[in-house]
Amino acid sequence: MTHVLHLGHQPADLAGVTSTNISTDAEGFDPDLDVNCLKFVGNEDTSQPFSFGFDAxxxxxxxxFRMRTPDDDRVGFEYNYDPIVSFHNGEELIGRLVGDDGSGDTIYVEAHxxxxxxGSSxxxxxxxxxxxxxxRVSVGSDITIEFYADGVLQSSATAANTGGKGKPTHITFNNPSQTWYSINVTWYIAHLAVLDGVSTINRRFARQTPNTLGSYDQWSGDIASLGDGDIxxxxxxDxxxxxxxxxxTGPTGPTGAPISGVHLKAVAQxxxxxxxxLAGSLRIGTTDYDEASVSLxxxxxxxxxxxWDQNPDTSAAWTDADLPDEIGLLSAT
Structure with a gap:
């Protein structure tokens, strides 16, 4: 069972972005982790929201997520109480990350x-x-939301939840403009990850994509479709x-960094x-290691x-030297 609820900033991962938002501008992403990012251009009146859902x-x-702000001294927010990110369960708002022009462009959280x-900030x-x-969003008898920047707690808020709101199942990146001026500026967002019960602080995910045909070729179609980002x-x-x-192929993460897991993500129907x-599979040497299948x-x-939190071939922690030779998909009843 995986603790990963969402990974990625590609158009196939999100509602509200397209291939026109994808950029290879170097300042927008960490090259140890990916080969592109989301790029947004706009002025004081611009808002470019996108969203995605996941299991509770x-x-x-x-x-x-990783954010790169505009290279402009007029960076900031145009409006008071401008939501940056909102967390929902169905139609119910759970909490928000907010930018506030009225308080000197501070960023803080709200628990709903x-x-x-x-929260103060x-x-x-x-x-x-x-x-x-x-x-971090915690939902029980209270709702608590915390905002960290580069691993340091900046704002937190807690509200009673006797009404019984559920845990978040949807995130809207409201993505307001990061300038209060009429001239267009550019900002970037990348490396989105949502985890269940596991802190994301100082955790990074390197994205690799399909490259060449592996040991099995039993499905119909072109393997290029597995990595082109088009659903x-x-x-x-059959x-x-x-x-x-x-x-x-693709980045393998920062050199020498410990590897806490290998994750395979597919968009399937x-x-x-x-x-x-569908079951995900790793091939190490000549052995296939299949995870439990999930219904589609x-x-x-x-x-x-x-x-796979550990190398299934050795039952030990992953190292750079023993990452899987191939990944696979296995159709199941």
């Missing part, structure tokens, strides 16, 4: 329970600032037990007939995430 967490929800409680946006943001292009399996493997479940929705594509 069993524990506290942790959300992480029986009442709305604002002195944190402000800076010019050409690269910052890792981590947000309309796909490979298909019988349970069919495997499709690929090798990987069940057909009207045939296999209705036949109406719309959805995320399927599989995790």
């Amino acid at each position: 967490p069993a524990g506290d929800l942790w959300f992480q 329970g029986d009442s709305t409680v604002e 002195s944190y402000t946006l800076g010019t050409a600032l690269t910052v890792w943001v981590d947000i 309309l292009t796909r490979m298909t399996s 019988a349970a037990g069919q495997r499709q493997n690929v090798t990987l 069940a057909g009207t007939s045939g296999p209705g479940s 929705n036949s109406d719309v594509p959805g995320k399927a995430i599989f995790s």
Whole structure:
């Protein structure tokens, strides 16, 4: 079972962004982790929201992203109480990260329970600032939300929750403009991750994508469709037990950093007939290590995430030298 609820900032991962938002501008992302980022351009009146959903967490929800602010001394917010990120359960608002022009462009959190409680903060946006943001949301008899910048707690708020609001299942990145001026500026967002009960602070995810055909080629279609970020292009399996493997290419993370897990994410959909479940697989040497299969929705594509906290071949922690040779998909009943 995985503690990962969401990974990625590609168009296939999010509602509200397209390939036109994808940029390879070097300042927008960490090259040890990815090869692109989301780029936004706008003035004081611009808001470019995007969103994504996930399963309800069993524990506290942790959300992480990397942000690069405009290279302009007019960085800030145009409006008072401008939401940056909002957390929802269905239609119910759970909490928000807020930027406030009325308090000197400070960024703070709000907990939305029986009442709305604002957290104090002195944190402000800076010019050409690269910052890792981590947000913790805890929901029970109270709702608590915390905002960290580069691992340091900046704001927290707690509100009573006798009304019984549920845990977040949807995040809206309200993404207001980061300037109060009429001239366009550019800002970047990348490396989105949502974890269940596991802190995102100082945790990083390197994204690799399919490269060449692996040991199995039992599905129909082109392996290019597995990594092109387009949910309309796909490979298909018409019988349970069919495997499709690929090798990987892309960043492998910071040199020498400990590896806490390997995660395989697919966007997949069940057909009207045939296999209705999917399992992720790693191939190390000549052995396949399959995770438990998950059921797929036949109406719309959805995320399927599989995790290996340890190297299944050695039952020891992962190292750079023993990362899997191939990843695979296994169709299941």
